[in-house]
Amino acid sequence: MNGERGAWQRFLASDFFYDFKRSPVTLVSFVIVVTLILLAILADLVAPTNPFDPASLNLMNGFTPPMEPNAFTGETFLFGTDDQGRDLLSAIIYGLRVSLFVGLTAVILAMVLGVSLGLLAGYRGGWIDSLIMRIADIQMTFPSILIAVLIFGVARGLLPPDLRDELAISVLIIAIGLSEWVPFARTVRGTTMVEKEKEYVQAARLIGLGSGQIMLRHILPNVLSPVLVIATITLALAIIAEATLSFLGVGAPPTEPSLGTLIRIGQDFLFSGEWWILLFPSVTLLALALSVNLLGDWLRDTLNPRLK
């Protein structure tokens, strides 16, 4: 049998794909997200200059407005330049890479943590369940950005000063990941409590499988579709959280600017007339976060049979 081709054709004929084709908003969001992700991955090939390389910067190019030749060097930049003479288009493409990388890895961390704790709480019940869910409740009473700032601050305090900039991105990922695990855990716990009563789980217990194997092999595949929806929506949250932290100056270091860092830099020059330094990174962030969110909403509606 031609498995690969069969699967692809089944996908094209599925309700899932039909729904997708019929929603123009989803199509546009999908194209935007894919374009931005491709730009981020191919940054080295696409970007006109490398904004992280100080040797390529020419201070004389500073504050060049978009699409106008620079008064001294005569160079033209599509999105203009910042105070250091850095090409904004390149800075945005590379910033997108940092933002997406931090967002995706933070979501993966939150997902692994939340799904494991949710499975454990739902399957075991009793005091383990109470402990995990009370921690989740307590964490939910604080805004997640506050949790992230707290974790970030503590981690920086513990790290030796010469490693701080180097590890800033990793700390950022951990901080955002730890602040977003609760929705995963809650959803997975609820679904697990339903699934574990089903007879296929009894059948697995009957042949003597341990709790770990039952959770991973039997229950996990059956709780994953809501997880996919939450992961998409959390991705938008994580990207915004990263931008917020970087905007506040506690996130990505200035040597590796993310979109949030660029917006912070741009904000300094807004009132002196250099509007483009703020505008372009902000629009990119908005397009990214909004598209991811709209995709998440569509996914939630499509995968939830009760909303049809």
Place this chain on the structure above:
Amino acid sequence: MDEFIRFEHLGQRFDLSEPLLARLIYRRPKKFLDAVDDVSFSIERGQTYALVGESGSGKSTIARMAVGLLLPSTGKVLIDGHDLHDRSRTEAEHRRIRQRLQMIFQSPFASLNPRWRVGSILAEPLRVFGLVEDRAAELGRVHELLDQVGLSASDARRFPHEFSGGQRQRISIARALASNPDFIVCDEPTSALDVSVQAQVLNLLKQLQRDLGLTYLFITHDLAVVRVMAHRIGVLKSGKLVEEQATAELIESPQSDYTKMLIRSAPRIGSIQARTGMSQA
């Protein structure tokens, strides 16, 4: 006749008390429910014993204790004279005993993992008990099992949702047969099925019992099914065994009032026999 499994003074008590704090504040006593209360009976090798009774009478609780899914609060389950719940046994010994006990569940929709292909569902017990040497032997055994329950070998590649209720119950039976068990607990295996399909599944179970010498504990509330399947019947009421007799005697001359009431309220008695032309057990 030799005895295969014996239940001795089996009891299951569930704690239904409110949480500790609520009990202290409202001064409520602890509350218990005796779901199964001092039940003793035994099943001969190769025979079918049916437990009948209304919902909540403790049938399913006994079924779960019989296969080791639930630990009895009191009493023992003896299999060939060995205590099923003996804690002093090693893991390897437990594994050997578990392999001999299997169960067929009530709902054909919840008893098969929806994300697994039928082949993997049937192969799992084979792997867990180390019954096959390699992939080829595993596949061969899976095909053999499917054939045994009247499905085709190509069904191994399909998912449970592609089958009808009756077919799924066949898959469930095939899974129970995978570990070569001696004893199968059937927990209302036909109550979720169409009447026409019920007879087919019952026929299959009877045929397998003849071919493989299986011992069944049959849990049901349907007296018509019991009459076709069972050699002996135990009547359960509120966790207690109120009457126990060979099938024909129990149906012809029930002793307790409760059994008489059950028989009177079963309008379909004999109807399955009429449909399938099956003889009484």
